[in-house]
Structures are given as C-alpha cells and as structure tokens.
Amino acid sequence: MQPLKIAVAGAGAISEFHLKGWQAQEAVTIAAICDPDRAKAQEQADRFGIAEVFTDMAEMLDAVRPDAVDIITPVGSHAPLVRQAADRGVHVMCQKPMTPTVAEAESLIADVGERVRFMIHENYRFRPHYAELGKRVRAGEVGEVRHARMTVRASAVLDYPGKVPFLLNRQPYLANFKRLVVFEVLIHHLDALRSILGEMTVVNAALDRMNPDLAGEDVALIQLRTASGALVQIDANIAAPGHPPLPADRLELMGKADTLIYDRDRITLLSKPDDVSMHDLAANYQACFTGAVTDFVHGLRSGDRFQTDRLDNLETLRLMELIYRAAGVEI
Known part of the structure; x- marks a missing residue:
C-alpha cells in the first residue's frame, strides 16, 4: 500500500472530524498542521500526535513536502490556498463550499487544471443513511x-431565550453570512439528493429569516425537477426552537412501485413496514467525514475519480447559486 504524507490547513471546530478520518486510514501520516492561531494548531497537534506546527500553509508545504493537503479553512480562503498547493504539485482536498461563487470556482478549476488531483470535502453523500437510500x-x-420531499429542522441559529444557538456558538462568523441556510447547510442536502436522484433543475425558491440578528436566511422552500421529471421539494428551517441543534432530516422518495422514507434515524420501505433499517446518527456524523477522506485516499492511490471531485461538486455549487437567483438574491 502506497504510504501517503498529509498536511492539514485549519484547526477550527470541524478539524477534529477530519483528523479522526485521517487517523482511520492505513499507511497515512499526518505530518503537519497549520492555522493562523498557532495555539489552536498546537492543541490539535498534541491531541492527534502531529509532529510539526505552522501558522502559514505555504511555509508548511515547502517545509514538509506532503503528498496532499486537507484545507479546512473559511470559504473565502479556499481559492488562494488551493492555488498555493497546486503550484507546488500537492494534491488537494478542500472543505465545502469550494468558493463563494460559481464564477470563482470555474476560474479556480481552470487554473488548477490537471496539475494535481482536486476533491471537495462534501460529505453528506457519504453518510451511511444517504448512501443506503441511493443504493436502494x-x-x-x-x-x-x-x-421526493425533504424536510430539514434544527435550532442551529435560534434557540430559547438565554441560550446561545449551537451553530452560532461553534461558528460565530456565520451570523454575518449574507447567504446562510442554502449556502452553508442545504448545499450538503443538494449534493446528497444529486447522488440519489441525479441532476436537477431549479423550478422556484423562497427564502425567509426567523432570527432577525442574522445577515442571511434561515428558512428555505425550494422546488426542483430531476432529469426524468420527478418533482423534488425541500422545506428547511434551521431557526426552529425546540428542534435538535444539528439538522434532523426526513426524506420521502415516492416511486411508481413503492415509497421509501428516511426519518431521523430509520429507513422504511412502506410495503414492508416491519423491516426497518436503523442508523446511529452520532456514529454516522463521524462516518461521513471518514468516508470522504477514505474516498480521497483511494482515489490518490488508484487513480479512480473522486466521488466529489471538483467537476462534480461544481454542479452542486451551480444548483445552490440557481436557488438564490430563483429567490431573487443577487450573487
């Protein structure tokens, strides 16, 4: 098995799940980690046994010369960091969204070309329940x-009085995102739906805000059509007090022969109501990070296409942007 040396850029809240995913790989060494906040990088280095710590990615890549870098930084930094890696011949896995806009993503993809392998860490299609739905x-x-009808509910950005909402506590900068629930949350669901149903087009969309302190939307109603003509509806609210802090999903897939329902932690085919497939959502949360990393490692070693390579993920980014345009939001 080809040994791989990996560097990690970014030591924020999500890095823990990436690092656990890397630790689960065979013959992979996490050689270095960087973050502008050296203390954060050092904390993760101590926790995960990473030998070298930096505050600058270019300096890290030049010193360590890894095979690949995992970029886990805010979206505005993605394009310049990916270019730094490509200029050094270092393969890239980059956290979603690839860039703030489709135009920036197209420019980045053109600049990187075929110089290095380039995957976006879009992990919902690797969640075991969504992977099972696609397979079935x-x-x-x-x-x-x-x-198909999907509902998404969470108290991620609005909670009971006196409580700090989960998502704003973990990532407070999201309060200033002018595009929020579709750009930051539903982009995951759009990719999962693409993996199950194939390509889709946007019919219409409406956005709203329940938390007045946010810059962006926290409610979305979206209608799409698949290439075969199926109607797809998404009803999402991440400012729903009393709901779990992390998004809880329900997806009904109604076909000509039967209906398959995923509801929080179980999947049921309605013709066989007693045959229920149960899922541990806490385990599945880490599993999707590990699954994305595993796909990246497999692709590097085999040459196979990444499931969420930069061209595939560009289609998810386009769908997200078209939803905003349908809702009258300028990009």
Missing part, C-alpha cells in the same frame, strides 16, 4: 421516483 433507489425498490 438504484436497486429499483421504489421503481421510477416521481416525487
């Missing part, structure tokens, strides 16, 4: 899908 739809359990 492709196996024909519901026949041709004609209607």
